[in-house]
Amino acid sequence: MNFSDISRQIDMLIGMVEHEIYNTFQYRINEIISMYDSLVSDYAQDGELENLNKYNRLNKMIKQLEQDLTQDYSAIAKLTQYAQMMAFIHTTVGSAFLLSALVGVLPVISFPLLSKLRIDLSQEIEENELTSVLGRHRSDMLREIKIALRSSTNDEVNPTDTKRKLKRIRDKYTYNVQRLSSYEIGRAESTAGVDIADRFEDKGSKLERIWISQRDERVRSTHVVLDSQKADSKGLFYSKPTKTRGPAPRKMKGIGMLQENMGCRCSVGYRVNGIELDYMETDNMSPEQREIYEKTSFDKYQEWLKEHQENISPAYYKQLSKGMAWDSVQAAQDYDLFKVLDNDLFGDAKKFQQMLKRGFHKKKDGSWGY
Numbered sequence: 193m194n195f196s197d198i199s200r201q202i203d204m205l206i207g208m209v210e211h212e213i214y215n216t217f218q219y220r221i222n223e224i225i226s227m228y229d230s231l232v233s234d235y236a237q238d239g240e241l242e243n244l245n246k247y248n249r250l251n252k253m254i255k256q257l258e259q260d261l262t263q264d265y266s267a268i269a270k271l272t273q274y275a276q277m278m279a280f281i282h283t284t285v286g287s288a289f290l291l292s293a294l295v296g297v298l299p300v301i302s303f304p305l306l307s308k309l310r311i312d313l314s315q316e317i318e319e320n321e322l323t324s325v326l327g328r329h330r331s332d333m334l335r336e337i338k339i340a341l342r343s344s345t346n347d348e349v350n351p352t353d354t355k356r357k358l359k360r361i362r363d364k365y366t367y368n369v370q371r372l373s374s375y376e377i378g379r380a381e382s383t384a385g386v387d388i389a390d391r392f393e394d395k396g397s398k399l400e401r402i403w404i405s406q407r408d409e410r411v412r413s414t415h416v417v418l419d420s421q422k423a424d425s426k427g428l429f430y431s432k433p434t435k436t437r438g439p440a441p442r443k444m445k446g447i448g449m450l451q452e453n454m455g456c457r458c459s460v461g462y463r464v465n466g467i468e469l470d471y472m473e474t475d476n477m478s479p480e481q482r483e484i485y486e487k488t489s490f491d492k493y494q495e496w497l498k499e500h501q502e503n504i505s506p507a508y509y510k511q512l513s514k515g516m517a518w519d520s521v522q523a524a525q526d527y528d529l530f531k532v533l534d535n536d537l538f539g540d541a542k543k544f545q546q547m548l549k550r551g552f553h554k555k556k557d558g559s560w561g562y
């Protein structure tokens with residue numbers, strides 16, 4: 193196991209959320225199209241239908257649509273926030289395991305309280321907050337759908353065109369919202385990666401923070417260049433094309449920060465005394481490398497998790513499920529959907545590893561699967 197593995201696990205977590213977003217908008221637009229179809233066929237059947245009547249029917253449909261979209265977006269917000277926590281926990285625990293093997297000290301993992309974690313994971317600027325940005329997407333999407341539907345009631349627009357427009361809106365918002373959500377989950381991963389390492393770095397170890405890309409064909413060329421580069425003495429990475437700098441991927445700041453951070457799936461990794469877990473080739477290892485390699489296998493991680501289960505897992509997951517009540521009672525109930533209490537780190541780690549092996553990946557249409 194290495195830092196790339198953790199990063200790929202989080203990528204899959206992102207995939208599950210992206211898939212849910214894909215399904216949500218597919219379903220919603222299909223619903224709208226079938227409502228629209230029945231509206232159009234009623235118009236056709238009754239040529240006498242008064243304009244006022246048409247107008248009222250359409251307005252009723254739009255009212256329903258407003259409510260439905262609100263629900264869709266609120267479910268996406270909650271799911272994304274939940275995945276942010278998951279990303280934070282799994283990165284923290286996985287990195288602690290790897291770092292302790294690299295540095296040779298036993299980790300003391302103290303998890304932040306959920307209220308504190310939420311602050312750690314929030315955006316510095318309020319208008320950049322996940323829920324604010326999602327709110328704007330919702331309004332824009334609603335407006336575009338309304339325009340498509342309203343202009344279709346004037347007789348020159350044919351229904352096929354309207355449906356094509358609706359599908360285009362669906363695809364646009366699937367893309368936008370997936371991008372936002374993957375950025376937010378990835379940011380939680382980066383935050384965890386930096387936080388946990390700070391505790392090891394402070395101990396005067398020779399840890400070097402490095403940039404790790406997913407190393408697949410979806411990585412942008414500017415991050416292929418950054419791959420495996422180490423942070424400078426201030427712990428910062430620099431990306432020239434966007435004039436940004438920061439302690440980790442997706443935590444870059446500067447003029448082009450939005451462009452730099454959005455859509456990025458890179459993560460942080462570590463190198464100690466020149467040993468970098470992500471690049472180890474089993475064939476020609478030094479004894480020192482071999483020792484670390486064996487200490488950091490996925491099997492060892494599972495053993496380690498079992499050993500620490502009592503200390504880490506129940507406490508954190510319990511806190512997680514309790515903490516979900518931070519907004520409202522309703523929010524807590526909604527979180528039951530995700531069966532938080534059924535999760536444990538051990539089970540998740542195994543599940544992720546299996547998905548990784550089976551090749552869970554993003555498809556061209558924006559859905560995820562094998």
Ligand SMILES: [Zn+2]
Binds near residue numbers: 412415455
């Ligand atoms: Zn990247």
